[in-house]
Amino acid sequence: MIKKLTLENFKNFKKAELELGPFTLLVGANATGKSNIREAFRFLHGIGRGYTIPDIIGEKYAEGGVRVWNGIRGGQNEVAYQQLPFFTIHASVDVMLPDSLGASDVSYNISVSLPNQTVRHESFHIPNKNDTLFETVQGGYTRFKLNQSIKSENQPILYNLVKNPDFFISAQTGISPKPIVPYLKPVVNLFTQMRFFDFYPEVMRAPSNPRQIVLGDRGENLSSVLSAIWQNSRRKAAFLSWLEALTTMNAVDFEFPPDQIGRVLLTLVEQSGQRISAYSLSDGTLRFLAMLAAFLGIKESNIPYFYFFEEIENGIHPSRLHLLLELIEQVTSDGNVQVVATTHSPELLGLVSEQTLEHAALTYRLEGEPDAHIQRIMDIPNAREIFEEEDLSRLYERGWLENSVHFMKNGKASA
Template identity: 40%
Template structure:
């Protein structure tokens, strides 16, 4: 089975998280998020990064803050604003819920993972509530506060209890386990020994694996211009190892041909090959070779060319992630070439190889989206006169279907129609309350 087909993130719901009092992002194979500055696009990214951080085995404090390792190396950057800004104004807890489609033998099942975290003024951060539910597999896989037979919570502040799913051996009530409260139960159960039933460990590992296979690429042309060690097959989040990743791609003729085809369409360069000369330390740097023999190295290639090469490298590389998040997808690319990048992403996501979420400020980009992607596009906005950030599907805006059938979305976005439609949506929502 293709790794990307094993699991898929269907939605993430945020409650009292950063600027979101309550919001839900339904995610398609390729989801584009539009909205003005400070509307919540980056806060959604932080919510996804928090879930990803949990999968890496970090404590809650490290996931929100920073994780340093021996030698003073920063391994994990944490969330913007740290623990002081992770909760919505006036709150002391936040909750995140993620819905998945996971693999269970020969079936696909819906799974829901939810964690509620308490942040104290003292700086202590711990799990308040947590559960994992898989459709067709009982009431829950584990739950700290189930409706029936809830476990007694310890008075010790460093631990909390969860009840595991019922098993034939356990009878009517599943086993209760005491776990560390500064880490999610999800990873503790996934890493557990035989004390935990195998199917509980299996489902926890499925969700952990899905969260672990997330990449948040914030590509830097300066990083991509550095020579890289031969054989490195993982592209860094800033674009590190670009040359070695591309060299590995070029070892397979079909992948190399696809790479050349994409770069020829993107740029005026008449690229026919890639070369990877090494320096005296053995590190390599990619060179684009044109039909006339001219060589353009990563040192002098344009920022847009390098960003595009990095995205192609991420998708065509040896170990593509199941989930990618890109901020400001259009950065460094000429507007007339945006459709090429979108074709690549839509082809990759439609095939089930990788799920993609991307933010954009570009009206032109919206005009190039396929209808399926446009239907999954989200609008981030802030409710008037409040700090509450919200999300709504583009097609759920008032009269969206009728307007989109007759108007160019690029011109509508540039003219401010999205903001006007959001204002109508806010009014309608307030009237319904």
């Protein structure tokens, strides 16, 4: 699980820090940086996929000109704060290491030089052991714990150390960096498994190949993912239970009739016997089905998953928001799934549990200043006492959160 994300000169953040929990909720006005936090996580995801810095910032194409990666929004010209010549992303991660090593907090840091888009600095530390496993030094060379070095310019070395450790065997000593791989691999796995869902109804209405059981970021393969869930009686029962709780639909089953080329299309079966295909389901229903599929779908054991949702309340009736929160808190309770979500909904913020509220954060900008800031809501002075007396949703509607941080920055006490 990622415990802390620190951004320096990234997008509209000059210097900002976000503390995370199993379920982290981001609130704030438009243009205050919530989507830029998403882009920072996407940058780490690009590292987990083994991409170069130009690929991550720009775009990545496969053979035949098929785009497989959308670059960071704004590209090279807007990735750094006010077009400064570098930016830095730092992630503190709580990982489960092999049995002999136990659990540990590790720290990964990468700084990128612009406009040449090269690795300015990259390092991996184990703070509680005061141990540095690798660190780049001047000239683009990377120094390992075992003293070998290799030049690395536009390719973050973290991924390749895990996937191709023998490539880094020192020509001088013959020593391999394999001993440090068990520490690095859980972090690479976490970065690789990151998902950034932005569901498109027209994409979710398309039939899909039954062998495709991974839900796409836009909702691709929804029909085949649900079909796979339906093969597992326990998952099917859980899915129908949440579907009944979160919607007013009288759905009792799903069917997946194949078309002429074998693709399946989800079809909802109501208690009356009426059948409604994905073509006719509402946009909100499809979005909700995709969210359930993401949370309840088939996952590999012992692999961490990280999900980012923007405006997670979309498509959910206000009277069902508390159940959505219960679902997310349930799936994140075992530590295998971490969720970060943005919201503009005062109702949703007012319904979060005390545990989730501990990891809720406000993004904001001060009048007349170009940079954005991140403030943990419970660290606002007197927040705990005020929330006991007043409804948080109403405070949010009235702008109390923003007013409080403005007073803080001006050295005044929050009322």
